[in-house]
Amino acid sequence: MNEVATSAHFKENAHEALTDARLQGALGFSRNFVGRRAAAVARLPEFDALRDSARAIKDHTLAHLDLYLEAYERKVRESGGEVHYAQDAEEARQIVIDLCRSMGAMSVTKGKSMISEEIGLNHALEAAGIEAVETDLGEYIIQLRGETPSHIIAPAIHLTAKDVEQEFRKAHRDLPPDRSLAEPEQLLSEARQVLRAKFLAADVGITGANFLIAETGTSIIVTNEGNGDLTQILPQAHIVIASIEKVVPTLEDAAQLLRVLARSATGQDASVYTTLSTGPRRPHDPDGPRAYHVVLLDNGRSAMLGGEFEDMLRCIRCGACMNHCPVYQAVGGHAYGWVYPGPMGAVLTPSLIGVAEGGQLPNASTFCGRCEEVCPVRIPLPNMMRHWREREFERRLSPAPLRYGLGFWAFFASRPALYRLGADLAARAMRLAGRGKGRFSWLPFAGGWTRYRDLAAPEGATFQSQWRARSGAVR
Amino acid sequence: MNATAASEGPTRTSQPRVGLFVTCLVDIIRPSVGFAAVKLLEDAGCKVIVPSQTCCGQPAYNSGDRATAKTLALQAIEAFEDCDYVVAPSGSCGGMLVKHYPDLFAGEPDLAERAERFAEKSHELVSFLVDVLGVQKVAARYDGTVAYHDSCAGLRELGVKTQPRRLLAGVEGLTLVELDQAETCCGFGGLFAAKYGELSNAIVARKADDIRGAKADTVLAGDLGCLLNMVGKLQREGSAVKARHVAEILAGMADGPAIGESQKGPRQ
């Protein structure tokens, strides 16, 4: 089982989000990313060319994924680490728990990982009696609140600094109640202070990976807080959990991808920390874990290879598509109801948890195309959302009113003479009905529109009918 | 308020035959946009014809009903067979003809080739005037401050961005102001606006704020769908900002009621 999803209730979730004044206030922040990305792109004239090579790197890797995974695995073993394959979330959780138990681990620190969210790792660890502590500030905050991330790179973006202050006062009761937490830096330093003890006590550190390098067996994470470094260096064991499509052939390839990643994500030229880890501590290393494990998760991804959703596997999880999405901007990430929000989530969620559960998401898009416009690896997100709609339609999963409505309309639209007549009659009738104001404030069958907006009334006879009358055409 | 478009493009030996793909929204709700398009095209030296037509098929295509989309696409391809160009006063329908028809028939070589040829001769109106016909200036007049909203499909699928602004800059009496977020979707999205009414409303509410903030008296766009959405919201909020299709302004045919305005209402 994956994390529990409420994606099928997207509409209700969206309604809740739209009527939550606190959330609406907090969401403004994600729009800052838009300007920052634009500025970063403007500073780098070759950005679009870099996107092309980023795309090519990922496409090449996906075309030979088995080879690169084998090469990666070989290198990890050579460097003294171990690789474990997990078919699904259940297997991945079990592998991690077994590893922790075999090392007698009681406490785990965690760097930010969306795969951990995807497999619901924290709950599983807690259930197994192992304490799991998130060390990324955003993840730490939402863990305190018992929430899931609302953004793939900024998990607590749905919260304001005020919300975080309240949460910290509630959670850190042993700290002086009169301390000031008014500044974001104060929040950060308090989190650091609390987490320091956890870092030192942890038996195992778990991180995700932005990239896995086949040529060296290295995993790379990028962070802005440096928490990932402490997570993977201090404990006796480091477990990397990553999905299979994170592998790229060479360090040089990863470097290329890193150049588009941070710029697309936050508008930074590079993230503050880019951390490479290869195997466990070697004899002469001053520090580092004594054991190094990689859990490679499939969870539906290999089934996407070679199909119409393969392009989605190019995703490098930068978050640009959601930052620029009018729907995400309006409702935030939780409304999407599972781990991955925004346009990338709208494509990925039905792939990973099924179209019956996730099918609403690819429908809830205006197809404005801005996601594709900014995606660093040029994933045709709207096209893929349309593919999901096609699958739903074929399987008759689309809502009945939509199917019948389309059928009725298609009957006329494929009979031009009849259509022209009907359209002309309808337009004239509606002009009469809307007379006076020139618009409707309510129309039957159009409540979704007229509840919120007026609708202009037709001017009168249709263009085609007027044109014919004017030119005497008989065609 | 008459307009004469001066084509400074290459002189042609014969008049190009342009089929007007009027679009179903213009056909039914605002035929005057169709007549404005005809005027712009004729002034630029085209012979305009209007083959019998219905819809480009986009509502079906975007609802996952590929079979209906194909039927309607073939119908359109056949109807415009004998035109040198197909021109639509819409970036959205234009995008359907140019970008999506070829996709619809991918894997069916003969049809794909026909769709490809059709796509090559199809254009959105304003970019056709500027990029293909070389129109630099239209001699129209409009006394007002206008903001131009970049409709998504025109902008991202067809690269319509500078062309309308260039022609608007030459309209006498007109002041063009930029929206803060001109490239952000208005929330229309075709059936999306009705299927996800509340969400669509939240998006268009922000667009309406942007329009009011720009202090324009008229908002323009190249797509009637977006215009209906934006002005529907502005009117519901009691705003006096008017909405017009950019072709109405460029053709000097903006003396009738603006979109959704009383047909007996004040005339400019």
Ligand code: SF4
């Ligand atoms: S789909 Fe593209 S834009 Fe969205 S997160 Fe993935 S790489 Fe970034």
